[in-house]
Amino acid sequence: EDTTQDIIFVTCTAPVNIAVVKYWGKRDEDLILPINSSLSVTLHQDQLKSTTTVACSARFKEDRIWLNGKEENINQPRLQSCLREIRRLVRKRRSNRDPGADVLSLSHKVHICSENNFPTAAGLASSAAGYACLVYTLSRLLSVEGELSTIARQGSGSACRSMYGGFVQWHMGMRADGKDSVAEQVEPESHWPELRVLVLVVSAERKPVGSTAGMQTSVDTSSLLKHRAEAVVPGRMDEMIQAIRKRDFSTFGELTMKDSNQFHATCLDTYPPIFYLNDVSRRVIGLVHRYNRHYRETRVAYTFDAGPNAVIYTLQPYVSEFVQVVKHFFPPETNGEELFYQVIKLCCE
Ligand code: 2P0
Numbered sequence: 310e311d312t313t314q315d316i317i318f319v320t321c322t323a324p325v326n327i328a329v330v331k332y333w334g335k336r337d338e339d340l341i342l343p344i345n346s347s348l349s350v351t352l353h354q355d356q357l358k359s360t361t362t363v364a365c366s367a368r369f370k371e372d373r374i375w376l377n378g379k380e381e382n383i384n385q386p387r388l389q390s391c392l393r394e395i396r397r398l399v400r401k402r403r404s405n406r407d408p409g410a411d412v413l414s415l416s417h418k419v420h421i422c423s424e425n426n427f428p429t430a431a432g433l434a435s436s437a438a439g440y441a442c443l444v445y446t447l448s449r450l451l452s453v454e455g456e457l458s459t460i461a462r463q464g465s466g467s468a469c470r471s472m473y474g475g476f477v478q479w480h481m482g483m484r485a486d487g488k489d490s491v492a493e494q495v496e497p498e499s500h501w502p503e504l505r506v507l508v509l510v511v512s513a514e515r516k517p518v519g520s521t522a523g524m525q526t527s528v529d530t531s532s533l534l535k536h537r538a539e540a541v542v543p544g545r546m547d548e549m550i551q552a553i554r555k556r557d558f559s560t561f562g563e564l565t566m567k568d569s570n571q572f573h574a575t576c577l578d579t580y581p582p583i584f585y586l587n588d589v590s591r592r593v594i595g596l597v598h599r600y601n602r603h604y605r606e607t608r609v610a611y612t613f614d615a616g617p618n619a620v621i622y623t624l625q626p627y628v629s630e631f632v633q634v635v636k637h638f639f640p641p642e643t644n645g646e647e648l649f650y651q652v653i654k655l656c657c658e
Contacts, residue, residue, distance in 0.1 A: 507632070
């Protein structure tokens, strides 16, 4: 019996995305439907990314998953949703009598290996890249096509945006079944070649309150969040898309900083409050505003997710000077608490 021929496997990578209009709050916990639309920039493939290999064989007795080398429970509901939805697409192909679907039996089990090249759960969008990568890799392995962003969304909301490169919006959608809660590319990465992203790693520690639990408490307790979703985000999405289309950095940067600040304000308005920023984060905010004030122009913008690490958006001509300024105010590795930095470029030079 030949035991080598009956395993097939596929490896793919998916990059992290960093939101400039933030997603925070669900209207449906199971389907992962948000209370507002959001918009992000997907980083470059070779930077912060997840890599996933999925193998499929008639010999596998059950589905299994390993994350960063350690086997995890496959029966997590979100993982099961992604597997179920992908298999639903395989069945759909089959019923359409597509001969390609017969290559793999639906009863075949999968083994999944996934790893990140950056700290998990430090507010660096690890679940976004992870689920986007899982869904994409499964789709390649099983040769299925369809609205894959709605499947990635059911793994982790922000994952749907990592299904596309460049500037991506996640439409909140109106439907109860979530079919219109999809990601869409606004512009490809090539649209704005001067744009750069710096990640200032303040802490690689796990965050105290995970995003899923945090946003649930915010939805339950914060009236500011409700105001934000209904009265602020719709207009801000339009303005942000216009700023991106026009490559207007000053508007893009200002909206990005205001949106980050409002997201963290909703965290403070949550009861009990959630603190993701720390003293180093706040010093970075101060430094960016002083830098921009010096030039009387928004040349640099910060944004913070569910953790203290800063992500900086800027333009190519300002990168080296701003990095020097950061090095001056945050001398690297003088002690464990200090900021060390990593320069992540969004586009190829
Ligand atoms: C975002 N964040 O838009 C926002 C900004 C964190 C702050 O999406 O429960 O990990 O898996 O849907 O996607 C983090 O939330 O939450 C997030 P789930 P997710 O990037």
